[in-house]
Amino acid sequence: MSRTFIDISRLEHVYRPIGERIQDTLEVEAPLESDEVRQLASRCQNCGLPYCHTMGCPLQNAIPDINRAVMQGNWRDAWERLAETSPFxxxxxxxxxxxCEASCCLEGEGFGATNVRQIEKKIVDTAFANGWVVPQKPLRRNGKxxxxxxxxxxxxxxxxxxNASGWKVAVFDRNEQPGGLLRYGIPCFKLDKALVERRWRLMEEAGVEFHGKTEVGKDVSGGYLLKHFDAVVVALGTPVPRDLKVPGRELGGIVQALELLGGQNRMNTGEATETTVSGCGKKVLIIGGGDTGNDCGGTVIRQGAASVMSIDLMPKPPLERSVHTPWPMWPYKLRGSSSVDEGLQRFWSLNTLRFLGEKGQVTGVEVVPVKWEFAENGKPAKFAVSGPSRIIPCDLVVLAMGFLRQKREEILAGLGLPDQENVLLVGDAANGPSLVVRAIADGLKCATQLA
Ligand SMILES: Cc1cc2nc3c(=O)[nH]c(=O)nc-3n(C[C@H](O)[C@H](O)[C@H](O)COP(=O)(O)OP(=O)(O)OC[C@H]3O[C@@H](n4cnc5c(N)ncnc54)[C@H](O)[C@@H]3O)c2cc1C
Structure with a gap:
């Protein structure tokens, strides 16, 4: 057994300096050198039972084999193994x-997981730089x-x-460009939109047709599509955000997270000339302390907010992996983020009672501290007020409280589609709000089902 995992430490995030990155909208993560990545890959133990591959990665990437190829400097092999299971x-x-990293055996043994994500990034960036990524054209069309x-x-x-297996594919999206939340949700400082456009163009070259600015159910009916295509895949995500129906909700200056994030992404990429929502010079309060809240924090920091904080009704997660989510499970614990390093202040166990305002604009939020009781499985079960309320002054409130899962029948009715075998729901629309990797895995599974 190699002991590299002891001699070489796991690498935590390597971000560009804060003072530099908050002045731009470029990706915060700094690229790593090939030799450094090869060393990180050499920490992989090529375990007999690689949980990273079997239970960690929804795409079932052959992580130990990929890491071995990288360690040996066989970047092309590593790319080919990765591309077998991972389309993007x-x-x-x-x-x-x-x-995958949460389920890595090194993580379980307390040595710090192999840096699978950063290794993958170097592989794919190397593949694009060398022209190894080519359109996946079908050998022949199958008539469907x-x-x-x-x-x-x-x-x-x-x-x-x-498309690669021979189907003629047309993608309809209500937005101008494809990508969904990759394009209009996740900020540019996490994912450069040029990469989304590059993939879109590759798919077009491979033969996929894209119809932007086409809302199914409004511009074209689902029934029409079903008449003209052999099957319909419904991949419309979870477009309905959770709202906070407390007094004062009608005030100006209270927006949903995607209004802020989508507007900023549109401006960064030239799709719009200005943002629809700006935190510039404002005291910004984000309601919701999850990933979306963090993304909103980083966005308003770049816009020049005077201050930014997030509050959450839920309790602060533990600093270390909770005993209720032992390895190799995905750990329930407090996570850092680039936005927190940049100045986003986070607070937990605060319930929002009402919005206050003047002349129709929000000026503050009344919150009350709560104390949570936990169920036997460690999940927060119920809360009670634990102190007096207070006012948090603010002039922009961003609601980042997640998205609602719609029922299958509701989705189909909205699109004007019947519930039948050749109509398949995928991704967040089928499973509720989740992760990009799970959405991709589900899209592939659906294609296998149809093919
Ligand atoms: C702000 C934010 C940040 C996130 N960050 C991360 C992250 O860092 N990592 C991660 O793994 N996951 C992240 N997620 C979750 C992830 O983005 C989603 O799980 C994933 O995008 C779901 O993919 P999807 O294809 O199912 O749906 P979406 O990405 O939501 O795509 C649905 C598409 O359907 C289109 N559409 C909807 N209705 C219609 C209609 N009637 N007609 C035509 N088109 C329609 C929409 O315009 C959209 O393009 C984040 C989510 C949010 C909101």
């Missing part, structure tokens, strides 16, 4: 929380056609795989 590693290697509603990661994955 340029996305996952940037924004995946890396379920499919309409994909929604060009997010699940729809793109289904479209890429079905």
């Amino acid at each position: 590693p340029e996305f996952t290697s940037r924004i995946c929380p890396a379920l 056609s499919v309409a994909v509603i929604g060009g997010g990661p699940s729809g793109l994955a289904a479209a890429a795989k079905l």
